[in-house]
Amino acid sequence: MAHLRVAVVGAGIAGLVFAAALRRTGIQCQIFEQAPRLTEVGAGVQVAPNATRLLHRMGLRDRLSEVAVAPESIEMRRWDDGALLQRTPLGDLCLRRFGAPYYTVHRADLQASLLSLVPPDHVHLGVRLAAVTQDANEARLHLADGTTVAADLVVGADGIHSVVREQIVTDTPRYSGQTIYRGLVPAWRVPFLVAEPRVRLWFGPGKHVVSYPVSAGRQVSFGATVAVSDWSEESWTANGDAADLAAAYAGWHTDVTRLIDAADRVSRWALHDRDSIDRLGAGRVVVIGDAAHPMLPFQAQGANQAIEDAVVLARCLAAAGPARWGAAVRRYAEVRLPRVVDIQRRSRANARTFHLGDGDGQRLRDTAAQVTSGLDQHEWLFAYDAEHVTTTSGSI
Numbered sequence: 312m313a314h315l316r317v318a319v320v321g322a323g324i325a326g327l328v329f330a331a332a333l334r335r336t337g338i339q340c341q342i343f344e345q346a347p348r349l350t351e352v353g354a355g356v357q358v359a360p361n362a363t364r365l366l367h368r369m370g371l372r373d374r375l376s377e378v379a380v381a382p383e384s385i386e387m388r389r390w391d392d393g394a395l396l397q398r399t400p401l402g403d404l405c406l407r408r409f410g411a412p413y414y415t416v417h418r419a420d421l422q423a424s425l426l427s428l429v430p431p432d433h434v435h436l437g438v439r440l441a442a443v444t445q446d447a448n449e450a451r452l453h454l455a456d457g458t459t460v461a462a463d464l465v466v467g468a469d470g471i472h473s474v475v476r477e478q479i480v481t482d483t484p485r486y487s488g489q490t491i492y493r494g495l496v497p498a499w500r501v502p503f504l505v506a507e508p509r510v511r512l513w514f515g516p517g518k519h520v521v522s523y524p525v526s527a528g529r530q531v532s533f534g535a536t537v538a539v540s541d542w543s544e545e546s547w548t549a550n551g552d553a554a555d556l557a558a559a560y561a562g563w564h565t566d567v568t569r570l571i572d573a574a575d576r577v578s579r580w581a582l583h584d585r586d587s588i589d590r591l592g593a594g595r596v597v598v599i600g601d602a603a604h605p606m607l608p609f610q611a612q613g614a615n616q617a618i619e620d621a622v623v624l625a626r627c628l629a630a631a632g633p634a635r636w637g638a639a640v641r642r643y644a645e646v647r648l649p650r651v652v653d654i655q656r657r658s659r660a661n662a663r664t665f666h667l668g669d670g671d672g673q674r675l676r677d678t679a680a681q682v683t684s685g686l687d688q689h690e691w692l693f694a695y696d697a698e699h700v701t702t703t704s705g706s707i
């Protein structure tokens with residue numbers, strides 16, 4: 312096999328990073344994306360050192376430093392009086408310790424940065440995958456327009472509602488009981504939140520809010536959860552009603568209510584999860600990112616893990632050579648599964664601890680938060696170098 316024909320489904324963070332990382336190794340791929348245009352939700356994303364170090368190596372150091380914000384700290388506070396529960400220093404301390412920054416970035420800025428690394432003629436827009444089939448010789452993408460694309464390897468980067476994942480497991484996304492409102496506010500409207508750039512979280516009974524600056528500090532992105540037992544909307548995302556959001560957070564600390572009041576528009580998302588799986592490939596199909604391991608956003612690691620996946624899979628394919636793609640997929644799963652399953656589990660656990668009602672459990676959580684404050688608790692997560700682990704902890 313002279314060339315490996317790699318077809319990627321989905322041009323989200325996972326698909327774009329994979330295409331860029333693969334290109335660095337000299338292997339080309341084609342991306343098939345259902346959206347007619349590549350746009351991103353008006354929201355931010357936190358990108359931690361475990362992923363920024365990989366993006367820097369791909370050539371995005373300067374570009375990201377121009378559009379992202381490097382917060383000085385992560386602060387956790389109480390919902391009513393705003394009392395500080397924990398402060399984790401970031402900024403220069405994080406950079407020195409982990410050799411890479413912690414960034415908060417507008418999703419559109421991250422997407423534009425990633426797109427700059429992928430040749431435009433490798434991204435096919437408005438192309439929806441309907442099904443995948445495969446045999447010993449090749450895999451085939453059956454597209455919604457009736458055409459078929461043949462490939463040696465199909466990489467499913469098609470998100471939580473993945474079609475490609477059906478080749479590996481028959482499951483469906485499970486509604487978590489939580490919705491999240493997301494909004495962006497011009498920084499000048501919330502001066503009390505921008506004097507020092509921080510990731511701010513407020514925890515309260517059944518709810519929490521997270522906010523941080525993006526767009527080089529010009530905007531503040533926030534997410535605010537609201538539990539709803541049934542999600543009856545047909546879609547998993549909808550326009551949110553800012554008045555409903557304000558009502559849900561009535562009585563919270565004024566930093567929260569003033570932030571919510573400053574938003575002209577909010578979107579609303581139903582948070583879904585899936586059980587962890589014990590393999591990431593089947594025959595000529597492999598999954599990365601949310602298609603492989605959707606995560607509740609309470610560890611802020613879904614995109615970070617998608618970036619790690621993409622870089623590791625590209626590395627494995629390059630190291631194995633075109634004829635040994637099967638060995639590459641096995642090695643990818645061996646490296647990735649323990650880590651992503653652990654982070655999925657921690658994300659679910661945070662859904663419970665963030666939302667504890669006031670009482671014994673909450674007091675225990677808050678005492679523990681003060682004890683564990685500091686960067687040490689993030690060592691396992693931020694110091695992890697996915698490329699280094701791939702090349703040193705085993706062979707293909």
Ligand SMILES: Cc1cc2nc3c(=O)[nH]c(=O)nc-3n(C[C@H](O)[C@H](O)[C@H](O)COP(=O)(O)OP(=O)(O)OC[C@H]3O[C@@H](n4cnc5c(N)ncnc54)[C@H](O)[C@@H]3O)c2cc1C
Pocket residue numbers: 320321322323324325326343344345346355356357358438439440441468469470471472473474491493534580599600601602606608611612613614615616617
């Ligand atoms: C509220 C919220 C906050 C979050 N905050 C953070 C954070 O701070 N840090 C972090 O690391 N993570 C965060 N995450 C998680 C992160 O957003 C996701 O893990 C990440 O975007 C997943 O990227 P992906 O490329 O795997 O999937 P997606 O972004 O879902 O991309 C999948 C792509 O595939 C395309 N596609 C789907 N089906 C098909 C098909 N049949 N044919 C063709 N194309 C298809 C889609 O159109 C899409 O472009 C958050 C998530 C939420 C909901």
